[in-house]
Amino acid sequence: DVKVTQSSRYLVKRTGEKVFLECVQDMDHENMFWYRQDPGLGLRLIYFSYDVKMKEKGDIPEGYSVSREKKERFSLILESASTNQTSMYLCASSLSPSTKETQYFGPGTRLLVL
Amino acid sequence: GENVEQHPSTLSVQEGDSAVIKCTYSDSASNYFPWYKQELGKRPQLIIDIRSNVGEKKDQRIAVTLNKTAKHFSLHITETQPEDSAVYFCAATLNTGGFKTIFGAGTRLFVKA
Numbered sequence: 001d002v003k004v005t006q007s008s009r010y011l012v013k014r015t016g017e018k019v020f021l022e023c024v025q026d027m028d029h030e031n032m033f034w035y036r037q038d039p040g041l042g043l044r045l046i047y048f049s050y051d052v053k054m055k056e057k058g059d060i061p062e063g064y065s066v067s068r069e070k071k072e073r074f075s076l077i078l079e080s081a082s083t084n085q086t087s088m089y090l091c092a093s094s095l096s097p098s099t100k101e102t103q104y105f106g107p108g109t110r111l112l113v114l
Numbered sequence: 115g116e117n118v119e120q121h122p123s124t125l126s127v128q129e130g131d132s133a134v135i136k137c138t139y140s141d142s143a144s145n146y147f148p149w150y151k152q153e154l155g156k157r158p159q160l161i162i163d164i165r166s167n168v169g170e171k172k173d174q175r176i177a178v179t180l181n182k183t184a185k186h187f188s189l190h191i192t193e194t195q196p197e198d199s200a201v202y203f204c205a206a207t208l209n210t211g212g213f214k215t216i217f218g219a220g221t222r223l224f225v226k227a
Binding site: 033035043044045056058090101102108 | 115123146148156157203205216217220
């Protein structure tokens, strides 16, 4: 059974703080993704990674960066948090693209930036 | 880049009726179309998917159809039940080295008992 975990379920930060969101998967998946979910906007892709140390921008990468030093871990970094980054952040992973692309999601981190 | 539009944003049906959710995509290179269901307070989970070489796929009460020419695909739920109430997301996937998945905005389905 695939397990994707995120470091926090709820997080409150102040404007200008550096924020780290971590995601870990235990199924040796090659692909990992970060989305933010906002009402009426669905899931918007921030960044994704298809291999260690590889990353690609999604649709809304501005204000975010990512790190994939190990295969099982994908970190999302908010360099200087702003109030418009208040959102639900979902991490996902999927197996090698040559087989199946089903994404397995983590439980989400609800971030509030004050 | 790829853009996925999903309609309607909200859908209310009576228990036992059918529900249809429609999505269109813009990039003809997209070749994989999953549907995810997200119940209140829970993570999205895959319920059905279809690849571009197939026109229709069915799994019990849910089915998905794909029209590659028109670049649209639909989710059909028959004999709806209250536990079908959730937000449903369609998505289109491109192979750009990794698999980039673009989601629709979601449809909130209410099934009234």
